[in-house]
Amino acid sequence: MKQFVKKVSIVGTGSYLPEKIYTNQYLESIVSTSDQWIQENLGIKERRIASPNQATSDLAAQAGLAAIKSAGISVNEIDLIIVATATPDRLAPSTACIVQDKLKAYNAVAFDLSAVCSGFLFGLSTAAQFIASSVYKYVLLIGADTFSRITDWSQRECVFFGDGAGAAVLTHTEGNAGFLAFKLYSDGRGKFNFTVPGGGSENPLTRENIEKKLQYFEMNGREVYNTATKVIPMAVSEVLKDANLSIDDIDFMIPHQPSIRILKETARLIGLPFEKVMTNMDRYANTSAGTIPILLDELNKSGKIKKNNIILFAAVGSGWTWGASVIKWT
Numbered sequence: 001m002k003q004f005v006k007k008v009s010i011v012g013t014g015s016y017l018p019e020k021i022y023t024n025q026y027l028e029s030i031v032s033t034s035d036q037w038i039q040e041n042l043g044i045k046e047r048r049i050a051s052p053n054q055a056t057s058d059l060a061a062q063a064g065l066a067a068i069k070s071a072g073i074s075v076n077e078i079d080l081i082i083v084a085t086a087t088p089d090r091l092a093p094s095t096a097c098i099v100q101d102k103l104k105a106y107n108a109v110a111f112d113l114s115a116v117c118s119g120f121l122f123g124l125s126t127a128a129q130f131i132a133s134s135v136y137k138y139v140l141l142i143g144a145d146t147f148s149r150i151t152d153w154s155q156r157e158c159v160f161f162g163d164g165a166g167a168a169v170l171t172h173t174e175g176n177a178g179f180l181a182f183k184l185y186s187d188g189r190g191k192f193n194f195t196v197p198g199g200g201s202e203n204p205l206t207r208e209n210i211e212k213k214l215q216y217f218e219m220n221g222r223e224v225y226n227t228a229t230k231v232i233p234m235a236v237s238e239v240l241k242d243a244n245l246s247i248d249d250i251d252f253m254i255p256h257q258p259s260i261r262i263l264k265e266t267a268r269l270i271g272l273p274f275e276k277v278m279t280n281m282d283r284y285a286n287t288s289a290g291t292i293p294i295l296l297d298e299l300n301k302s303g304k305i306k307k308n309n310i311i312l313f314a315a316v317g318s319g320w321t322w323g324a325s326v327i328k329w330t
Contacts, residue, residue, distance in 0.1 A: 009178035031154065060144035060165045067142075079107065081105060081108045122184060161286050164290040165287075177307075185231065245326065251309040254278050254296055311327050311329060
């Protein structure tokens, strides 16, 4: 997709992080790991954990409200709510419908989008096309996950993820700013390198399956690293080509936050100085669909992002799913 019928931009951002913190030192006390290993390999110092009475929709609704306020519009003006999540409140109804009710945004259509860590990026493309085709004026896109609920805290893999939500309001814009290009990809041949085997129609949560811990995520860390450092540079190259840009034109890269090692190797491969690669995984770990919008909101609220900055988004997630996008900030 090289151009839109209408230009589309982000006009508001928001985020929400739970208050509870699990530090690396705490995890050292419950599993066989070390603060030094986690920081050196993942870049994580701590992560946020949702309280027992907080569901994904609660985090999503808070982030959504903040984004609506940032956009300077009312809840009633939202035409569509998309929630990108791999940890829905329930298998039915959609988390987006639950969020719609919590926001009282009853004028909005609502649905979920499932692409795991690439969810927000896939959602940006989906939302942009509804606006570009004049179907809707304002779309609220939320990336939210509570991976603590699908984490086995007795295993070393518990160090990777945290809970959180980020959101953005998209609408049309005038001039030459807004989204310049998207490139999205999927490859189901890698589908089980990161998976939650239980809880769906294949392996319903019977007592036997729960005893097997099929409700928790399983990950092949080596394959995640190998795939991410292969496919993200390819997607970046293609999206820059579609946008008629070079890597030198990029002011900031706002990537999904898989690990510091993946991001440093990606930056090296695409020729982008690492100081242009934005991160917050030291404080929040990998919040899956929440990573990009949480980081975007922090940068936006801090004033770091300026008008006409060229921003590169990139992500890779289970599926495999991956992609990249470029926006000229308004």
